[in-house]
Amino acid sequence: MSFSAVNILGTMPEIYLTFFGCVLLILETIVPKEKRSWLGYFTILALVFAMIASIGLNGKGLPLYSGLYIIDPFSNFFKITIYVGAIITVLFSLPYLEQEDIHHGEYYAFILFSVVGMMVMVSAGDLITLFLGIELMSLCFYVLVGLKRESHRAVEASFKYFLLGAFSAAIFLFGISFLYGASGTETISGLAAFISNPGSLKPIVIAGMILTLVGFTFKVSAVPFHMWTPDVYEGAPTVVTGFMAAASKIAAFAVFLRVFWVAFSGNRHEWDILIVLISILSMAVGNVVALLQTNIKRMLAYSSIGHAGYALMALLLPNRESLFALLFYVFAYMFMTLGAFGIVLMMRKKGVEGEEISDFVGLHKRHPLAAFMMLIFMFSLAGIPPFGGFLAKFYIFYAVVHAGYVWLAVVGIIFAAIGAYYYLKVVMAMYMREPEESVEVHMTPMGKIGLALTAGTTLILGIYPAPFVEYIKSSLALFVP
Amino acid sequence: MVPLSWYVALSSLLFLIGLVGVLIRRNIVIVLLCIEIMLNAVNINFVAFSKYQHVIDAQIFVFFVITVAAAEVAIGLGIIIALFRLKETINIDEFNILKL
Numbered sequence: 001m002s003f004s005a006v007n008i009l010g011t012m013p014e015i016y017l018t019f020f021g022c023v024l025l026i027l028e029t030i031v032p033k034e035k036r037s038w039l040g041y042f043t044i045l046a047l048v049f050a051m052i053a054s055i056g057l058n059g060k061g062l063p064l065y066s067g068l069y070i071i072d073p074f075s076n077f078f079k080i081t082i083y084v085g086a087i088i089t090v091l092f093s094l095p096y097l098e099q100e101d102i103h104h105g106e107y108y109a110f111i112l113f114s115v116v117g118m119m120v121m122v123s124a125g126d127l128i129t130l131f132l133g134i135e136l137m138s139l140c141f142y143v144l145v146g147l148k149r150e151s152h153r154a155v156e157a158s159f160k161y162f163l164l165g166a167f168s169a170a171i172f173l174f175g176i177s178f179l180y181g182a183s184g185t186e187t188i189s190g191l192a193a194f195i196s197n198p199g200s201l202k203p204i205v206i207a208g209m210i211l212t213l214v215g216f217t218f219k220v221s222a223v224p225f226h227m228w229t230p231d232v233y234e235g236a237p238t239v240v241t242g243f244m245a246a247a248s249k250i251a252a253f254a255v256f257l258r259v260f261w262v263a264f265s266g267n268r269h270e271w272d273i274l275i276v277l278i279s280i281l282s283m284a285v286g287n288v289v290a291l292l293q294t295n296i297k298r299m300l301a302y303s304s305i306g307h308a309g310y311a312l313m314a315l316l317l318p319n320r321e322s323l324f325a326l327l328f329y330v331f332a333y334m335f336m337t338l339g340a341f342g343i344v345l346m347m348r349k350k351g352v353e354g355e356e357i358s359d360f361v362g363l364h365k366r367h368p369l370a371a372f373m374m375l376i377f378m379f380s381l382a383g384i385p386p387f388g389g390f391l392a393k394f395y396i397f398y399a400v401v402h403a404g405y406v407w408l409a410v411v412g413i414i415f416a417a418i419g420a421y422y423y424l425k426v427v428m429a430m431y432m433r434e435p436e437e438s439v440e441v442h443m444t445p446m447g448k449i450g451l452a453l454t455a456g457t458t459l460i461l462g463i464y465p466a467p468f469v470e471y472i473k474s475s476l477a478l479f480v481p
Numbered sequence: 482m483v484p485l486s487w488y489v490a491l492s493s494l495l496f497l498i499g500l501v502g503v504l505i506r507r508n509i510v511i512v513l514l515c516i517e518i519m520l521n522a523v524n525i526n527f528v529a530f531s532k533y534q535h536v537i538d539a540q541i542f543v544f545f546v547i548t549v550a551a552a553e554v555a556i557g558l559g560i561i562i563a564l565f566r567l568k569e570t571i572n573i574d575e576f577n578i579l580k581l
Contacts, residue, residue: 176523181530
């Protein structure tokens with residue numbers, strides 16, 4: 001392996017962010033407690049800087065470090081989406097951390113390190129790099145979830161997430177070891193070449209594929225490995241929940257896609273039935289159990305399980321259409337989920353967070369702007385036009401029908417119709433009923449910028465998607481198998 | 482030379498011991514140790530396969546796995562201490578504020 005300048009330049013965004021994360025850890029000890037919000041602005045600056053660097057590298061399609069690391073338009077698309085998600089998260093967290101009294105300086109450093117983890121994941125050209133990226137991201141999230149150290153719920157959620165995360169990482173590694181044992185290589189391209197041989201389908205390869213599938217299913221929180229999602233989403237601080245639901249899930253989908261479409265595409269008939277099963281189960285469990293929830297964070301957690309089910313349907317056929325559909329879906333999903341959690345974290349009830357659905361009753365009378373934003377996100381998540389969520393679902397179902405799975409599209413649409421009920425329940429509570437309790441919406445300028453970004457993008461994605469469509473299409477130019 | 486299948490049998494057995502331990506033991510420190518057993522089963526697998534494939538890269542992977550396992554234990558024990566301060570117990574069944 002050679003450490004030439006090309007390699008260093010290609011990974012410059014990751015190097016920047018790691019450096020800025022370390023600088024933040026030092027600054028935290030110097031900056032006085034009242035001035036902590038400066039650390040937040042510094043984080044945003046670092047992310048913008050890294051974004052410029054990533055845009056500068058776009059379109060190269062380079063394998064770096066002897067193929068361990070890939071910089072291509074595909075990974076750049078995901079990286080830029082993740083930067084935007086992280087910037088919006090920091091905008092939301094500035095006032096939120098102050099109110100919850102958890103404004104620790106290391107919060108921002110952990111955000112940056114987890115972003116680096118996600119970047120390594122989406123650029124991984126080798127299963128070693130992939131594993132390290134997943135672990136870097138997860139280790140940061142275990143800490144971020146337990147940020148409220150004196151809250152039972154937060155620490156318990158952090159512990160559950162840690163235990164199940166480490167458990168699934170071990171299973172994932174066991175799968176990698178079998179794949180390595182059969183093929184003698186860990187690079188994704190090497191595995192692809194090995195698996196496309198007709199004689200390669202030994203039980204050991206099948207076992208390896210199923211075990212890695214378990215690891216990915218855990219990370220995208222699809223049934224049957226979804227049990228951690230509602231607990232962790234409920235217990236974590238709401239900003240962290242939003243960031244986890246949006247950014248970490250997107251990164252997990254990116255690696256899922258890369259491993260299953262590039263490395264395992266040789267014998268797709270062995271695993272596509274599993275994907276169909278996981279997708280149907282996720283849609284069923286996510287949408288049906290969400291109907292019963294009274295806590296809005298739990299409801300959004302089950303909704304995210306359902307959304308993982310829709311997105312997984314696009315993994316079935318490796319063509320340009322379904323790849324485009326999946327990328328568009330995760331892009332739209334990130335903005336609407338972050339926005340919905342953004343509204344939830346602004347609700348205050350007697351000094352604590354108002355996170356029950358009953359707290360939204362009559363919000364329209366007290367705070368029309370917040371109610372209208374929430375309406376946009378709920379309609380978009382439910383897939384009602386003219387918002388981004390509708391087009392995203394439309395592209396997915398279109399790709400699934402084109403792939404010949406008409407019945408699967410019908411099942412998906414039925415579950416989407418069931419799912420619309422609980423989103424509309426929130427809208428009904430906000431608009432149709434009179435306010436009872438004194439719940440306040442605590443909006444700050446920073447939070448308003450974050451909401452404007454998320455709501456605006458959700459709306460534009462539905463009304464005038466052309467520039468985004470062009471951008472996504474250009475970013476998958478080099479990827480299509 | 483010991484045949485490869487013996488190594489795979491050993492690592493699979495260790496992995497199963499760890500897996501069953503995570504599922505049935507109620508003491509959180511033991512559960513953490515069971516996860517470590519699972520990771521070490523993976524390490525045995527990597528080293529054995531690497532030896533028989535005559536490729537060295539999986540042995541490098543083992544170092545990464547050991548490092549990550551150490552980092553994971555550090556964070557895990559930190560979380561367990563935070564939890565113990567709040568609840569004064571290390572029985573998993575007591576952690577039930579969040580309904581499953």
